[in-house]
Amino acid sequence: MFQRQYAVQPPGITAAARQLWRGRLAVSVSRAVAGVRHRLLAFARLPRFERLLLVPTWLLLGAARGAVRWIGFRHLARWVGHQMAVPPALPRLDERAQRRALQIGRTVRLAARHTPWRSNCLAQALASHCLLNVFRVAHVLCLGVARCADGTALQAHAWVVAGSQHVTGGHGTDRFARVGCFVPYAWRSQ
Structure with missing residues (x-):
């Protein structure tokens, strides 16, 4: 009888x-x-290059997101670089540095699409800033604000410019008023 119950x-x-x-x-x-x-x-x-850089970039995005969330950008700003109200004229990049900046931008955007957390423009800009520093590419990290379409709230945005090209966050930066630009300490001393 016991076996029948399991067979049915x-x-x-x-x-x-x-x-x-x-x-x-x-x-x-x-x-x-x-x-x-x-x-x-x-x-x-x-x-x-992008294959080798993808996992470190993914980890860097997580570190940047966590640092902004738990430490706050106000405290991170002193490690980002020298803050300026108006960005200096960026030097012209040679072909190798320009290609490296494009590759870093593509890798950061690709890694940001595959993170389980939200990798916003500030995390992407900080990750790009770190990678561009590692590869010694002259760049500027910019922060800006703009009014939303309804006119009541402010919207913030961060982007990185290397030479004449936007590495990350380059879409629609014209509508944002720059409130700060950060130049890496190493580049400023040159």
């Missing part, structure tokens, strides 16, 4: 329902495998 199917679950469940499970598993395969192939197609 629970009421309400038919063989067709079980088959349907197995089919849906198989489809969802195959979609997950296809998604992972697609991401791995996309990762393999990245240029070597």
